[in-house]
């Protein structure tokens with residue numbers, strides 16, 4: 001339960017990482033953990049298959065995807081107008097709207113709101129935005145305990161762990177590990193796990209249900225995020241699978257929602273597109289079990305909406321990078337990513353792991369630390385993420401763009417400059433090839449320095465005696 | 481032999497001054513000349529006289545994708561200068577082809593370079609596209625009596641959208657038994673400088689790819705990109721796995737004994 005928050009104020013939480021080690025070092029540790037590799041392969045493989053089959057059954061998927069992209073782009077271009085429209089609609093419906101420039105401001109607003117109720121406990125609906133700003137830690141510092149109610153978030157919280165996936169934060173855990181976490185730690189947070197708890201999924205779910213039910217009935221303040229906000233009506237929308245979110249949204253006397261400003265949609269009709277795109281891309285379901293929508297304050301409940309910038313307007317100002325703001329956090333890109341599948345989410349040192357994290361975190365947080373500079377390189381540019389993204393974010397292009405803006409190590413710069421010089425003239429290339437051909441026997445089996453990363457697990461190809469161009473010239477294109 | 485070359489819907493016949501260039505790519509030129517020779521042999525056999533513009537060097541992929549825009553853009557300019565006069569440019573490498581087709585237009589913000597890119601890029605074909613879409617052949621008269629599995633490589637698949645073209649070509653090869661590769665569409669973990677910058681993840685990805693290859697029982701792993709094959713092949717030989725890697729062009733260039741044909745250098 002005691003956990004130090006190492007995020008830099010006003011930025012995306014670093015999830016316990018100092019940022020001194022880059023992604024390659026973090027990932028190298030993860031790769032050696034065979035249990036983790038197995039859990040991730042199994043989980044991402046299953047969900048990938050489910051997504052592919054439910055997406056495949058919609059003949060108009062490409063059109064939906066284009067519509068999703070177009071609606072988001074239009075909204076982002078007119079964000080100023082739509083945000084004001086939203087504020088007016090929410091206020092009209094009895095809600096209170098707060099604007100937060102950064103994480104510190106958002107945390108202060110929420111903490112003050114909770115304190116004003118006199119409560120010291122809050123229940124939480126699964127939310128990326130509140131993780132991004134490190135809200136639980138900020139509340140903790142003020143003597144307020146936040147209880148996660150999403151099953152996977154609960155597992156993470158009980159295990160004093162960090163989420164490793166956007167949708168399935170405990171994807172790195174298998175069920176026997178979950179059983180152990182429940183048995184060891186549930187009692188520290190409330191109702192203990194039932195005696196003789198097995199690792200049967202139904203038994204684990206029942207244990208969580210009993211543990212959480214007490215919490216829902218006793219807690220008077222809830223904190224949520226939102227998947228969408230409708231400017232026209234002032235409606236907030238949360239999609240979930242378990243119904244725990246709905247408990248939090250309806251039972252408590254005060255509801256505080258912290259939502260990134262990019263979650264906006266202009267009209268109610270736009271939901272038609274996104275309520276198809278999101279469940280199919282994320283859980284691989286045609287429709288998620290629970291879709292909760294609320295407009296302003298309902299009777300007997302006070303409602304606060306905290307609109308969060310935290311770097312988003314800066315991203316919006318960037319021609320190429322702004323497409324990352326289209327993201328609806330479905331996590332399809334994580335599930336298909338061969339790098340994520342092997343590194344797991346923790347290696348990205350951010351609440352946003354995987355391909356979307358690799359383009360979003362450096363934009364939100366900057367590229368000052370070693371970790372953040374290495375994120376745009378955490379990809380083989382295989383393109384699988386772009387292919388599945390329901391709002392067509394060209395992640396590989398943004399990665400390449402961010403690489404172009406990054407500071408490169410000196411030795412690499414020298415190597416690239418030399419290669420560039422050779423490749424600039426065919427005569428230089430030919431001379432370099434001939435030199436290589438003459439020295440072919442001298443190439444060591446193991447390369448020194450950073451290039452040793454290649455020869456640790458792979459042989460080098462043999463250098464041929466003669467390059468293609470020399471063969472072409474000697475034989476006149478093979479005719480001699 | 482007469483062959484029809486369809487460019488922009490126009491069919492021009494041999495003798496009608498159709499100029500076909502080979503962009504060998506710097507990696508093939510330097511490390512895998514056998515692939516280049518195989519392309520030349522294959523195209524000649526099909527009646528296409530291919531040119532090798534000697535000023536060519538590199539498409540700029542390594543520089544651009546690693547974040548060295550200036551050097552990359554300089555090489556892109558050079559590519560367009562060298563190849564702009566040709567009616568077709570054949571590239572035996574999925575990732576270099578994808579570089580030219582996908583990224584050059586993004587580099588070109590109008591101007592003379594933009595025009596040159598617009599004129600050149602639509603004429604750049606992957607080898608399998610040139611064979612199937614332009615020449616209209618799937619049976620290239622090859623003979624290769626081996627058990628082969630095919631890895632589609634990411635940039636051939638998701639960059640160039642080659643679809644099943646390479647497979648259709650392989651299916652027509654006499655004597656060849658094509659066995660499906662499980663998890664074929666997954667990246668092998670090469671990714672250019674990724675393999676050096678993230679060696680552990682890259683090796684883990686390749687490890688899974690190699691396991692899938694071995695599970696097929698194939699003798700030969702084929703792909704349309706030697707960079708990926710260098711990576712997978714380097715792991716296969718390190719493991720003494722007994723599976724060879726071959727570029728698609730080398731298999732398609734092989735002919736039955738008796739057919740006069742010189743096999744390209746093996747790698």
Ligand code: SF4
Pocket residue numbers: 281326327328329330331332333334356385388389390391392393
């Ligand atoms: S980037 Fe696209 S695929 Fe990835 S989480 Fe966001 S919306 Fe989903």
